[in-house]
Amino acid sequence: DTAxxxxxxxxxxxxxxxxSIKCEQNLGHDTMYWYKQDSKKFLKIMFSYNNxxxxxxxxxxxxxxxxxxxxxxxxxxxxxLELGDSAVYFCASSQGVEGQRAFxxxxxxxxxx
Amino acid sequence: RxxxxxxxxxxxxPEGATVAFNCTYSNSASQSFFWYRQDCRKEPKLLMxxxxxxxxxxxxxxxxxxxxxxxxxxxxxxKLSDSATYLCVVTTGTASKLTFGTGTRLQVTL
Numbered sequence: 001d002t003a004x005x006x007x008x009x010x011x012x013x014x015x016x017x018x019x020s021i022k023c024e025q026n027l028g029h030d031t032m033y034w035y036k037q038d039s040k041k042f043l044k045i046m047f048s049y050n051n052x053x054x055x056x057x058x059x060x061x062x063x064x065x066x067x068x069x070x071x072x073x074x075x076x077x078x079x080x081l082e083l084g085d086s087a088v089y090f091c092a093s094s095q096g097v098e099g100q101r102a103f104x105x106x107x108x109x110x111x112x113x
Numbered sequence: 114r115x116x117x118x119x120x121x122x123x124x125x126x127p128e129g130a131t132v133a134f135n136c137t138y139s140n141s142a143s144q145s146f147f148w149y150r151q152d153c154r155k156e157p158k159l160l161m162x163x164x165x166x167x168x169x170x171x172x173x174x175x176x177x178x179x180x181x182x183x184x185x186x187x188x189x190x191x192k193l194s195d196s197a198t199y200l201c202v203v204t205t206g207t208a209s210k211l212t213f214g215t216g217t218r219l220q221v222t223l
Contacts, residue, residue: 033211040215041198041216042215043213045211045212090156092211101159101162102159102211104158105156106155106156107155
């Protein structure tokens with residue numbers, strides 16, 4: 001069973017469109033994250049949720065809106081996609097908020113054309 | 114100054130070689146330290162946690178020097194399968210936030 005699964009794995013879309021990426025974890029963790037890995041391979045945190053509450057919101061454009069319907073799911077909706085949004089987006093989860101080991105999903109490769 | 118800095122490499126080493134990576138972090142209040150491994154077009158996976166006392170897992174040894182704010186990873190007897198990017202990761206503060214270095218690429222060759 002996949003511990004952290006995100007869909008879709010690949011997403012190609014035109015500028016200006018709105019798209020969502022879904023993430024689910026079956027590890028029973030209470031903290032979930034979205035990370036962005038750009039073309040230079042740098043991984044940067046975007047959001048973190050603990051028990052459905054937003055605890056980290058790095059300086060991400062408000063076109064990006066995370067939603068956590070329950071602690072096993074953290075979805076990412078992106079409005080008005082731009083070329084610069086092209087990247088690999090990783091969902092992750094961990095237990096607690098004290099920097100415990102994080103498990104990552106396989107990533108969603110988003111290409112905006 | 115970046116929060117976590119690593120030499121991006123690549124480090125090209127022959128099989129059987131010993132290779133060491135260093136990583137420095139800027140925030141002295143950082144609490145937890147990890148090495149993650151990322152294969153090409155794959156997700157990062159935890160390689161090992163890093164403790165002040167140093168820890169070893171098979172061919173891998175990690176060390177933390179809080180006074181100098183650096184972390185090291187030593188790989189002995191390198192294998193072809195060790196070829197990957199090694200990411201230094203630090204957490205700071207009470208909110209869970211993994212801060213990644215840019216990674217060090219290792220290529221082990223025959």
